[in-house]
Amino acid sequence: MAAPLPIAPDSADPTFDELLAARPALSWHAHDGLLVEDVPLARIAAEFGTPTWVYSAGTLRRRYRALKAALEGAGLNAGIHYATKANDNQAVLRVLRAEGAGADIVSAGELRATMAAGIPAGATVFSGVGKTPEEIRFALGHGIYQLNAESVEEIDMISAIAAEMGVLAPVSLRVNPDVDARTHAKITTGKAENKFGIAFDDAMPLYARMAALPGIRPIGIATHIGSQITDGMSAYRAAYARLAEMIQALRSRGLPVERVDCGGGLGIPYRDEVAPTPEALAGAIKATLGGLGIPVMLEPGRWLVGPAGVLLASVVLQKQGSLHGSGGRRFLVLDAAMNDLIRPAMYEAWHGILPVSPLARAARLSPADIVGPVCESGDTFAKGRLMPSMAPGDLVAFLDAGAYGAVMSSTYNARPLAAEVLVDGARAALVRVRQTHEDLLAHQRLPEWLAG
Numbered sequence: 345m346a347a348p349l350p351i352a353p354d355s356a357d358p359t360f361d362e363l364l365a366a367r368p369a370l371s372w373h374a375h376d377g378l379l380v381e382d383v384p385l386a387r388i389a390a391e392f393g394t395p396t397w398v399y400s401a402g403t404l405r406r407r408y409r410a411l412k413a414a415l416e417g418a419g420l421n422a423g424i425h426y427a428t429k430a431n432d433n434q435a436v437l438r439v440l441r442a443e444g445a446g447a448d449i450v451s452a453g454e455l456r457a458t459m460a461a462g463i464p465a466g467a468t469v470f471s472g473v474g475k476t477p478e479e480i481r482f483a484l485g486h487g488i489y490q491l492n493a494e495s496v497e498e499i500d501m502i503s504a505i506a507a508e509m510g511v512l513a514p515v516s517l518r519v520n521p522d523v524d525a526r527t528h529a530k531i532t533t534g535k536a537e538n539k540f541g542i543a544f545d546d547a548m549p550l551y552a553r554m555a556a557l558p559g560i561r562p563i564g565i566a567t568h569i570g571s572q573i574t575d576g577m578s579a580y581r582a583a584y585a586r587l588a589e590m591i592q593a594l595r596s597r598g599l600p601v602e603r604v605d606c607g608g609g610l611g612i613p614y615r616d617e618v619a620p621t622p623e624a625l626a627g628a629i630k631a632t633l634g635g636l637g638i639p640v641m642l643e644p645g646r647w648l649v650g651p652a653g654v655l656l657a658s659v660v661l662q663k664q665g666s667l668h669g670s671g672g673r674r675f676l677v678l679d680a681a682m683n684d685l686i687r688p689a690m691y692e693a694w695h696g697i698l699p700v701s702p703l704a705r706a707a708r709l710s711p712a713d714i715v716g717p718v719c720e721s722g723d724t725f726a727k728g729r730l731m732p733s734m735a736p737g738d739l740v741a742f743l744d745a746g747a748y749g750a751v752m753s754s755t756y757n758a759r760p761l762a763a764e765v766l767v768d769g770a771r772a773a774l775v776r777v778r779q780t781h782e783d784l785l786a787h788q789r790l791p792e793w794l795a796g
């Protein structure tokens with residue numbers, strides 16, 4: 345004991361109680377420990393193993409309804425098209441569909457997933473900078489609601505495919521408004537230097553050109569300026585004001601604009617960020633685009649599903665680093681790793697990490713580095729995090745892991761993809777079977793000259 349603490353704990357971190365208080369689906373039970381809705385996470389670990397993603401259906405519904413109410417409260421005629429890439433689990437899609445959600449997709453695979461979950465292509469927007477001809481054909485064949493075109497080259501491709509199919513493709517132009525959403529560089533998308541969208545000054549002539557092409561029905565303007573936007577409404581307002589200006593100019597030239605797609609990006613508080621509310625977003629849309637008298641669309645991903653998920657993991661062991669080698673650090677080595685939740689390694693993301701045991705709440709806390717077993721120093725979830733002493737088999741939950749969690753997993757280090765479980769009130773059900781080692785090998789083939 346008495347090893348000096350080499351890293352001062354970051355006192356700005358929220359406490360366990362503060363993390364819980366801000367997350368209504370989570371609660372502590374004196375006997376059962378941490379619960380998602382009415383289901384103890386310890387029970388889920390016992391039944392389904394770890395690591396496991398756990399989603400709260402109640403949270404999905406509550407957030408969808410809050411967003412819808414904010415849009416309606418502002419008097420907007422707005423469609424919500426859930427950005428499937430944030431979490432494409434069938435059960436999650438079904439819960440959101442039952443609330444009335446359409447979809448925003450970025451691949452034919454996502455279109456298959458959303459259609460399988462009962463979201464018709466006719467309620468789905470196809471975004472993305474590199475749709476292949478096969479994907480465009482597939483989407484048009486199923487009657488896609490809207491294709492968001494991102495380049496002149498893509499528009500020509502859509503025109504040729506639609507004309508050949510004898511259909512009229514509903515196309516919106518994704519405009520890059522050149523605003524800085526002031527989010528992480530890897531998820532900012534609306535600056536001129538980003539690969540996304542059509543430069544603002546090119547959009548007007550391109551829209552006119554599109555109207556003259558065969559196979560295309562120009563229907564609107566779209567934008568998406570970035571993800572995890574927590575810096576107030578100024579970037580949104582600037583982008584939407586530019587869209588409004590453009591729509592008015594298009595109309596004055598007699599070009600029809602039926603709808604405007606405001607994209608996604610609304611941020612959530614992972615740590616102590618003051619995230620904008622859906623009411624603030626609705627207000628910004630109303631103030632900038634509300635006077636145009638056309639329906640608006642939103643493509644929220646993270647805001648809807650992020651807070652609805654946790655990643656449940658077990659402690660493999662607690663390792664005390666040598667005073668000489670690693671300076672007396674304490675490491676909590678988990679059975680989850682960067683291949684499961686890559687956000688900390690990829691975006692320097694902070695996730696709340698709560699012990700699940702009912703005893704942990706009263707325990708003395710000291711700093712620990714929380715790491716996975718993958719052979720990369722980047723496989724570090726948190727440094728100097730205040731945690732109790734933990735034993736092999738003890739459970740922890742990563743909070744706000746419902747978005748860009750399971751969907752970004754890989755099998756690096758030949759680690760099977762984790763299971764996924766949906767909680768709905770007192771019920772819990774497996775919604776994705778854990779991969780097996782056999783699954784990992786099943787798609788590999790040996791050339792005959794090596795098979796011997």
Ligand SMILES: *Cc1c(COP(=O)(O)O)cnc(C)c1O
Nearest residue numbers: 427471571608609643644645646
């Ligand atoms: C990723 C993405 C979204 C969703 O972003 P969130 O930050 O998860 O809300 C919406 N629209 C497009 C075009 C996207 O690429």
